[in-house]
Amino acid sequence: MNINFNSEDAGQIVIGAFALSVPIAFSEESxxxxxxxxxxxxxxxVLLSLGFIALFAYQSVFQANxxxxxxxxxxxxxxxYLLTLAVVSVVLIALDKWPMLHQPILALKRTLLIAMPASMGAIIVDSFDKE
Known part of the structure; x- marks a missing residue:
């Protein structure tokens, strides 16, 4: 089992985060x-996001070892989680919904909120080739 982190892992995390952040980032509701x-x-x-990432990584990526x-x-x-935050931020910037210069608290809150489901997509896609 490969548990070392490399560029393939980073790519998988970015793709997974992007896949779940895009539909939510387009939502005015969010x-x-x-x-x-x-x-x-x-x-x-944030705690739920980190907890579920850790739980999934523990069970799937590291197989409880x-x-x-x-x-x-x-x-x-x-x-x-950090790569997920970066991906979500870029998506929000692309949609002009990341007002970091004028309303940094709002930009951070939007990022953290959308990162919750996006982080699950990130860690799930990251686990695909770990068997």
Whole structure:
């Protein structure tokens, strides 16, 4: 089983994140929800995102065998989430819905909200060739 992180893994994460971020990023509903969702709820969204990425990576990518590779495991979770945030940001920039210069909190909230499902797409596609 290959658990090293390489450019193929990064590409898979980007494709998976893109596949699930695009339909949600086009939704006006998600733009407005990000405006109205309190910061505490946004923190919960981030924790849920990271928790589900970690759970899926633990079960599928690492096949529940992380004891001697705990650092690699958490690094993979962090990279998957950070790449997802980057992909979501680029998609929102392309749609002119990422107002980082004028409303940075709103831009961050939109990114984090859309990254929740996108991060699951990212880690699922990343797991495809791990058998």
């Amino acid at each position: 733009w407005h929800l990000a405006q109205t969702l309190p910061l505490g709820n946004m923190a919960l969204v 992380v004891m001697r590779r705990i650092g690699v495991f958490w690094l993979r979770v962090a990279i998957a």
